[in-house]
Amino acid sequence: MTAVVENTANAAPDGQAGAVASFEVTLKIRRFNPEVSDEATWEEHTVTAHGTDRVLDALHKIKWELDGSLTFRRSCAHGVCGSDAVRINGRNRLACKTLLKDVNPDKPITVEPIKGLPVIKDLVVDMEPFFASYREIMPFLITSGNEPSRENIQSQADRDRFDDTTKCILCAACTSSCPVFWTDGQYFGPAAIVNAHRFIFDSRDEGATQRLEILNDKEGVWRCRTTFNCTEACPRGIEVTKAIQEVKRAMITRAF
Amino acid sequence: MQTHQYDVVIVGAGGAGMRAALEASKGARTAVISKLYPTRSHTGAAQGGMCAALANVEEDNWEWHTFDTIKGGDYLVDQDAAEVMAKEAIDAVLDLERMGLPFNRTPEGRIDQRRFGGHTRNHGEAAVRRACYAADRTGHMILQTLYQNCVKQDVEFFNEFYVLDLLTDHDLTTEDIEDGAEVNATGVVAYDLASGEIHVFQAKAIIFATGGAGKIFKTTSNAHTLTGDGMALAYRRGLPLEDMEFFQFHPTGLAGLGILLSEAARGEGGILRNSEGERFMERYAPTIKDLAPRDIVARSMANEVREGRGAGPDKDYVLLDLTHLEPAHIDAKLPDITEFARTYLGIEPYTEPVPVYPTAHYAMGGVPTNIEGEVLRDGHNVVKGLYAAGEVACVSVHGSNRLGTNSLLDINVFGKRSGRSAAAYAQTVEQHLPIPENPTARVEAQLSEMRDRPEGERVAEVRKALQETMDANAQVFRTQESLEQAAADIRELQKRYKNVSVQDKGTLFNTDLLEAIELGFLLDIAEVTVVAALNRRESRGGHYREDYPDRDDTNYMLHTMAYRRPTSAPDAADGHVEGYFDHVEDFGDYKVVLGSKTVTQTRYEPMERKY
Numbered sequence: 001m002t003a004v005v006e007n008t009a010n011a012a013p014d015g016q017a018g019a020v021a022s023f024e025v026t027l028k029i030r031r032f033n034p035e036v037s038d039e040a041t042w043e044e045h046t047v048t049a050h051g052t053d054r055v056l057d058a059l060h061k062i063k064w065e066l067d068g069s070l071t072f073r074r075s076c077a078h079g080v081c082g083s084d085a086v087r088i089n090g091r092n093r094l095a096c097k098t099l100l101k102d103v104n105p106d107k108p109i110t111v112e113p114i115k116g117l118p119v120i121k122d123l124v125v126d127m128e129p130f131f132a133s134y135r136e137i138m139p140f141l142i143t144s145g146n147e148p149s150r151e152n153i154q155s156q157a158d159r160d161r162f163d164d165t166t167k168c169i170l171c172a173a174c175t176s177s178c179p180v181f182w183t184d185g186q187y188f189g190p191a192a193i194v195n196a197h198r199f200i201f202d203s204r205d206e207g208a209t210q211r212l213e214i215l216n217d218k219e220g221v222w223r224c225r226t227t228f229n230c231t232e233a234c235p236r237g238i239e240v241t242k243a244i245q246e247v248k249r250a251m252i253t254r255a256f
Numbered sequence: 257m258q259t260h261q262y263d264v265v266i267v268g269a270g271g272a273g274m275r276a277a278l279e280a281s282k283g284a285r286t287a288v289i290s291k292l293y294p295t296r297s298h299t300g301a302a303q304g305g306m307c308a309a310l311a312n313v314e315e316d317n318w319e320w321h322t323f324d325t326i327k328g329g330d331y332l333v334d335q336d337a338a339e340v341m342a343k344e345a346i347d348a349v350l351d352l353e354r355m356g357l358p359f360n361r362t363p364e365g366r367i368d369q370r371r372f373g374g375h376t377r378n379h380g381e382a383a384v385r386r387a388c389y390a391a392d393r394t395g396h397m398i399l400q401t402l403y404q405n406c407v408k409q410d411v412e413f414f415n416e417f418y419v420l421d422l423l424t425d426h427d428l429t430t431e432d433i434e435d436g437a438e439v440n441a442t443g444v445v446a447y448d449l450a451s452g453e454i455h456v457f458q459a460k461a462i463i464f465a466t467g468g469a470g471k472i473f474k475t476t477s478n479a480h481t482l483t484g485d486g487m488a489l490a491y492r493r494g495l496p497l498e499d500m501e502f503f504q505f506h507p508t509g510l511a512g513l514g515i516l517l518s519e520a521a522r523g524e525g526g527i528l529r530n531s532e533g534e535r536f537m538e539r540y541a542p543t544i545k546d547l548a549p550r551d552i553v554a555r556s557m558a559n560e561v562r563e564g565r566g567a568g569p570d571k572d573y574v575l576l577d578l579t580h581l582e583p584a585h586i587d588a589k590l591p592d593i594t595e596f597a598r599t600y601l602g603i604e605p606y607t608e609p610v611p612v613y614p615t616a617h618y619a620m621g622g623v624p625t626n627i628e629g630e631v632l633r634d635g636h637n638v639v640k641g642l643y644a645a646g647e648v649a650c651v652s653v654h655g656s657n658r659l660g661t662n663s664l665l666d667i668n669v670f671g672k673r674s675g676r677s678a679a680a681y682a683q684t685v686e687q688h689l690p691i692p693e694n695p696t697a698r699v700e701a702q703l704s705e706m707r708d709r710p711e712g713e714r715v716a717e718v719r720k721a722l723q724e725t726m727d728a729n730a731q732v733f734r735t736q737e738s739l740e741q742a743a744a745d746i747r748e749l750q751k752r753y754k755n756v757s758v759q760d761k762g763t764l765f766n767t768d769l770l771e772a773i774e775l776g777f778l779l780d781i782a783e784v785t786v787v788a789a790l791n792r793r794e795s796r797g798g799h800y801r802e803d804y805p806d807r808d809d810t811n812y813m814l815h816t817m818a819y820r821r822p823t824s825a826p827d828a829a830d831g832h833v834e835g836y837f838d839h840v841e842d843f844g845d846y847k848v849v850l851g852s853k854t855v856t857q858t859r860y861e862p863m864e865r866k867y
Contacts, residue, residue, distance in 0.1 A: 046660045052513065052600055064716030067760030068768035075479040075605040078515045078596060080396060081296040097599060120450065127293065140408040141356030151353040151366035159358055166358050166390070166397065170295050202358070 082171030116178035142207030174230035259602025270297030271667035272646025273465035279675030303518035305387030307347035329655020428494025441642035452763030461678035473616035474723035488777035499621035502787035509615025575609035629674025709750025712757035
């Protein structure tokens with residue numbers, strides 16, 4: 001199925017900073033609707049896009065002007081809410097943070113759901129297994145004794161120690177780019193480990209031992225094969241593989 | 257249909273909803289219903305900070321914070337509420353820190369603080385360092401920390417459930433209810449996006465924490481999902497909306513896109529310049545310049561563009577200049593927003609100024625509440641068992657213009673208060689009140705009408721027309737003429753809405769259908785915003801009438817209360833003031849009737865607002 005529509009919505013006004021001439025772009029989208037068929041199919045749509053348009057703009061244009069049944073998640077549309085991680089030209093990205101002009105619009109751009117999680121409809125996957133792994137690593141500050149009457153004291157250096165992993169928006173781009181996760185859904189996956197790291201290396205936290213024990217499991221950090229897919233996929237620029245390595249190292253060096 | 261019973265049901269899982277949940281679930285069986293996964297909520301997009309007079313880095317006290325909030329709101333703030341917020345801000349920040357929030361630190365290891373617009377030392381002497389922050393992702397860290405603590409406390413969530421109706425034991429749209437009579441909220445009706453099933457939640461207490469409605473405008477910092485659901489549901493059920501004419505336009509949206517660049521950019525030393533390179537804020541706010549409150553900065557920017565001093569090929573934006581700041585400083589304090597400039601505009605903020613223009617950002621108005629979070633059904637009677645907190649609510653701590661950082665504060669202080677109040681109230685109620693015999697009738701009719709309409713206009717077309725008229729006619733500058741145009745357009749669009757259809761007729765994850773329902777909410781919120789703006793023939797805070805450029809305390813020092821009523825209802829609402837709060841706007845099937853509510857003043861006399 002191919003359709004063309006004139007550009008009307010969501011383009012930067014002409015002459016805006018960063019504006020480049022409009023261009024045509026074809027999206028090849030993986031469609032699946034179990035109410036219609038058990039089989040997933042590819043569908044192509046061609047739309048006119050402008051310089052600053054993102055893959056999300058093209059998806060919206062298709063949904064709003066051509067096929068309302070195209071289904072995907074999105075909210076903030078500028079890379080902070082983590083709703084719209086999808087596989088674009090075989091690589092996990094946020095649709096709202098990927099400019100069309102940056103993914104070679106001369107050829108059809110493929111858009112598929114992220115891998116390793118059950119597909120519900122079109123680009124929407126079931127996020128529950130992902131969040132279940134996250135919840136399992138105890139993603140909250142664990143302290144003991146009396147609370148301080150004011151704030152806990154923490155040096156900026158100690159605060160910086162885990163800064164990178166506080167950036168996580170739980171979009172699942174990393175976890176669903178991991179070949180180990182694809183073949184073994186029981187594996188905690190990079191995102192859960194990143195969030196464990198965020199607390200294990202927080203000087204205020206006292207729950208590292210418990211978390212390291214959880215991640216020492218056979219489905220824990222040792223399953224990581226350091227393929228760096230996760231680091232490459234992270235839309236927040238978190239050095240995911242490095243964080244996983246640091247958790248591994250903590251497991252060896254910290255006494256249980 | 258599935259039915260659930262809880263003591264407390266919270267609608268919305270952003271900062272206010274989750275802060276309420278942490279409080280309510282300590283003593284009451286609580287459920288949180290959210291149309292998004294909690295961590296997707298727009299609290300996460302807040303950047304710059306959360307103010308509290310901790311005085312960690314310089315002298316400060318909560319009384320100064322109270323004053324700044326009231327002055328910032330152009331004196332339409334309820335002063336008792338502002339005092340509560342500024343006072344409880346300190347514990348709100350400390351609570352978050354102890355929950356794990358990774359604030360930036362001072363050399364002594366305390367929570368660091370920075371400057372923010374409108375926050376001053378000693379009643380306006382100079383900018384003060386009051387905003388507690390975590391780089392430029394403070395909202396992200398608040399949202400994550402609250403969610404983490406909800407996981408810790410095992411709070412029950414219903415994710416991707418859209419609340420589409422509020423159940424009450426009286427029909428406020430038609431019944432004439434006496435002053436002092438008891439009206440109770442009894443439950444909500446929700447739609448499960450994944451399955452298409454309808455769920456009824458019976459509750460002893462309900463908290464609305466559904467956030468804002470920025471999508472009534474085209475250029476906005478708001479998420480696609482900010483469609484004013486909670487406000488519109490209350491309004492449709494006959495509850496008033498307060499001060500809806502006051503919408504904040506954030507000065508620094510990425511030009512053409514509306515994506516937010518935090519005020520922290522200016523707090524850290526960024527400067528706004530026009531096409532001549534002039535630091536124009538020196539002319540508009542000589543004392544605090546670029547750190548004047550948002551309404552003033554946004555208006556000044558729009559004025560520069562109007563007078564031909566805009567930058568760029570079409571002279572339609574101004575420039576945010578960070579080039580004099582050290583790259584290392586930018587990386588440490590403003591990493592995310594500088595990345596937005598790089599990603600979306602291809603601009604390198606180290607060396608190039610960033611094109612910016614005001615973007616619709618925040619609704620100061622909303623569902624009226626008192627300082628315990630209880631929702632009002634007129635100028636003074638509460639609806640028992642109904643609470644609201646955060647952007648959906650109007651306490652009113654923001655008056656006619658919110659100060660930067662005070663929204664993150666609002667959600668924490670009043671989220672906590674409403675959670676506590678709701679749980680305490682629920683404990684006094686022995687049994688759930690009966691809900692209507694067919695509680696889902698309205699929702700089912702609405703959904704099937706929309707889904708079954710074989711053909712009609714596209715949702716996106718009507719939504720686009722709405723957003724365009726709001727941007728053109730009800731934005732930073734407003735006049736009688738522009739607002740009448742907007743009202744006429746909305747009246748027409750409400751008619752067209754009855755003829756929109758969706759292509760997706762399925763039951764499973766039907767976002768096409770829900771976008772159509774959300775459009776209905778947007779139309780209602782735009783309608784009430786424009787009617788309230790038409791009535792207020794003065795300029796105050798975020799509401800600027802070119803035809804009435806001055807503030808008029810004699811006649812307009814009152815909150816607007818807007819009610820949707822049947823056409824047969826009386827033309828006067830509670831707080832009717834002949835000649836000033838007396839507007840009635842007919843929309844064919846119904847009309848919008850305006851009344852007013854007194855502004856609570858404690859110790860601050862209104863004075864001229866200069867910075």
